[in-house]
Amino acid sequence: MSQIEGRLGSAVPEDERPVVLPDAFEQARGIEPDEDVARWLRRHYASAVTIVTSFSDEGLFGVTVSAFAYISLEPLLVLVALGNDSQTGERIVASGSFGVSLLTNRHRFVADRFAGRAPLVDRRFSDVPHLMARTGSPLLADAIAWLDCRLESAQPGGDHTIYVGRALAVGHGTGDEEDPLLYFNSRYARLS
Ligand SMILES: Cc1cc2nc3c(=O)[nH]c(=O)nc-3n(C[C@H](O)[C@H](O)[C@H](O)COP(=O)(O)O)c2cc1C
Known part of the structure; x- marks a missing residue:
C-alpha cells in the first residue's frame, strides 16, 4: 500500500x-x-491551523497541526505536538529542524490534504506554492507567515510528542493576515 x-x-x-x-x-x-x-x-477548544513541515532523503513532509503554541518571545520558541506515530515527527528528529506555516481561510483544501483527507499530488509540494527554509523544510508561500525552526527538544507527552523549536528565520507570506483559518468542533471556520 x-x-x-x-x-x-x-x-x-x-x-x-x-x-x-x-x-x-x-x-x-x-x-x-x-x-x-x-x-x-x-x-x-478553538484553534488556528498550521502546516508543520520537515524533510528526509525520501523527500518533503508536511502535516496539518492545530497543536501549535508560542512559548517564548526572546528567544522565539514555539511548540508543536504530533502523535507518536507521526511520520513528520520522525523527520523532525532526524533533520533537527521543522517549518511552521500559518494558514488562511483559503487553505481549507490544503489543510485536508496534509491531514491525509484528500490526495497529495506529490510529496515534493510541486503543486503547493512554497519556498525552502534555510534548514531545508518547505514553507507555504501564501501562508500568513512562516517560521523556520531548529529543534531544541522532543519531549514525551502521553500519546503525543512535544517538539520545541527555536525560530532561526521568520517571514511574512502573501496570505491575508486578517483571515486566519480556524478549527472548532471538527469544522473549519473563519473569524467573521
Ligand atoms: C485541522 C486539523 C488539525 C490537526 N492537528 C493535529 C495536531 O495538532 N497534531 C497531530 O498529531 N495531528 C493533527 N491532525 C491530524 C494530522 O494532520 C493527520 O493525522 C496526519 O495524517 C498525520 O500525518 P503524519 O504522520 O505526517 O504526522 C490535525 C488534523 C486536522 C484536519
Missing part, C-alpha cells in the same frame, strides 16, 4: 469519530477524563 493510500485508508478521521459523554460530565459533576471526553474537550 502506498503512503498516500495508507493515509487515506483510515476510514473516519480521528477527530470526526463520535464520542460518548458520561452522564456525570454532561451534568457538570466532574469526572476523571477518558479518551472520549478528552476528544470532546479538544474539539471544543
Whole structure:
C-alpha cells in the first residue's frame, strides 16, 4: 500500500469519530477524563491551523497541526505536538529542524490534504506554492507567515510528542493576515 493510500485508508478521521459523554460530565459533576471526553474537550477548544513541515532523503513532509503554541518571545520558541506515530515527527528528529506555516481561510483544501483527507499530488509540494527554509523544510508561500525552526527538544507527552523549536528565520507570506483559518468542533471556520 502506498503512503498516500495508507493515509487515506483510515476510514473516519480521528477527530470526526463520535464520542460518548458520561452522564456525570454532561451534568457538570466532574469526572476523571477518558479518551472520549478528552476528544470532546479538544474539539471544543478553538484553534488556528498550521502546516508543520520537515524533510528526509525520501523527500518533503508536511502535516496539518492545530497543536501549535508560542512559548517564548526572546528567544522565539514555539511548540508543536504530533502523535507518536507521526511520520513528520520522525523527520523532525532526524533533520533537527521543522517549518511552521500559518494558514488562511483559503487553505481549507490544503489543510485536508496534509491531514491525509484528500490526495497529495506529490510529496515534493510541486503543486503547493512554497519556498525552502534555510534548514531545508518547505514553507507555504501564501501562508500568513512562516517560521523556520531548529529543534531544541522532543519531549514525551502521553500519546503525543512535544517538539520545541527555536525560530532561526521568520517571514511574512502573501496570505491575508486578517483571515486566519480556524478549527472548532471538527469544522473549519473563519473569524467573521
Ligand atoms: C485541522 C486539523 C488539525 C490537526 N492537528 C493535529 C495536531 O495538532 N497534531 C497531530 O498529531 N495531528 C493533527 N491532525 C491530524 C494530522 O494532520 C493527520 O493525522 C496526519 O495524517 C498525520 O500525518 P503524519 O504522520 O505526517 O504526522 C490535525 C488534523 C486536522 C484536519
